[in-house]
Amino acid sequence: SPAAIIAPSILSADFANLGAECSKMIDSGAQWLHIDIMDGHFVPNITFGAPVVTKIRSHVDKPTAKHGKGTFDCHMMIAEPKKWVKEFQKAGCDLYCFHYEAAISSTAAESPESTSELKTSPKEMTRYIHDCGMLAGIAIKPDTKVGVLWEILETKEDKERPDMVLVMTVHPGFGGQKFMASELPKVAELRKRYPDLNIEVDGGLGPGTIDQAADAGANVIVAGSAVFGAKDPAEVIAKLREAVDK
Numbered sequence: 001s002p003a004a005i006i007a008p009s010i011l012s013a014d015f016a017n018l019g020a021e022c023s024k025m026i027d028s029g030a031q032w033l034h035i036d037i038m039d040g041h042f043v044p045n046i047t048f049g050a051p052v053v054t055k056i057r058s059h060v061d062k063p064t065a066k067h068g069k070g071t072f073d074c075h076m077m078i079a080e081p082k083k084w085v086k087e088f089q090k091a092g093c094d095l096y097c098f099h100y101e102a103a104i105s106s107t108a109a110e111s112p113e114s115t116s117e118l119k120t121s122p123k124e125m126t127r128y129i130h131d132c133g134m135l136a137g138i139a140i141k142p143d144t145k146v147g148v149l150w151e152i153l154e155t156k157e158d159k160e161r162p163d164m165v166l167v168m169t170v171h172p173g174f175g176g177q178k179f180m181a182s183e184l185p186k187v188a189e190l191r192k193r194y195p196d197l198n199i200e201v202d203g204g205l206g207p208g209t210i211d212q213a214a215d216a217g218a219n220v221i222v223a224g225s226a227v228f229g230a231k232d233p234a235e236v237i238a239k240l241r242e243a244v245d246k
């Protein structure tokens with residue numbers, strides 16, 4: 001597997017001190033920040049939008065390398081992922097991770113306020129994100145089979161191939177939920193087929209669950225409550241990294 005990347009989820013941060021909380025995570029050894037965007041439609045919760053990302057960007061230096069320190073990993077739990085690509089790029093997002101389920105859903109196209117421009121497919125989304133200068137990630141919910149990803153991962157078109165796959169290990173919407181080990185066979189199958197792929201896991205990760213996820217082959221580790229709730233976040237980040245790189 002590629003080297004470990006630890007991505008604290010700022011969903012568990014103190015939102016009244018977001019800038020300081022974010023720089024603290026980078027100073028504590030995290031490479032990425034995982035930024036959960038929820039629209040109240042794709043998931044039953046609302047977080048924040050691009051203006052907040054712009055503000056935290058001013059507290060965290062832009063990465064100087066692909067996948068480097070300070071990468072903003074925006075997890076877009078939104079029904080219309082195509083609509084927000086440019087806006088998030090301007091706000092300082094480095095990796096735009098959309099949900100497969102949202103990209104194939106016809107709801108976006110059928111809702112009265114949206115136009116045909118918002119119709120999309122996973123490959124089109126990936127190409128569009130790359131054209132806008134960001135890395136692209138594709139996420140799957142627990143109810144989605146991993147096999148839906150083979151086509152896009154096998155594409156010969158470099159621009160249409162995602163840079164990362166996110167396998168959700170909870171039903172998206174809230175921090176602090178219980179880790180679903182039932183999702184790990186998806187990670188193992190992805191790793192078997194793609195030794196160099198960045199495979200991210202998100203939901204319920206912490207010192208108690210990291211070994212299973214690392215053994216399955218995950219290398220990008222999101223952790224919200226386990227890191228922000230810790231007395232010493234640096235220690236938890238180091239533990240997570242050691243488990244993946246061992």
Ligand code: DX5
Nearest residue numbers: 009172173175176204224225
């Ligand atoms: C859940 C979010 C996660 C969440 C993880 O929908 O996508 O990123 O913040 O939180 P923990 O690590 O507490 O499960």
Ligand code: ZN
Nearest residue numbers: 009036075202
């Ligand atoms: Zn997330």
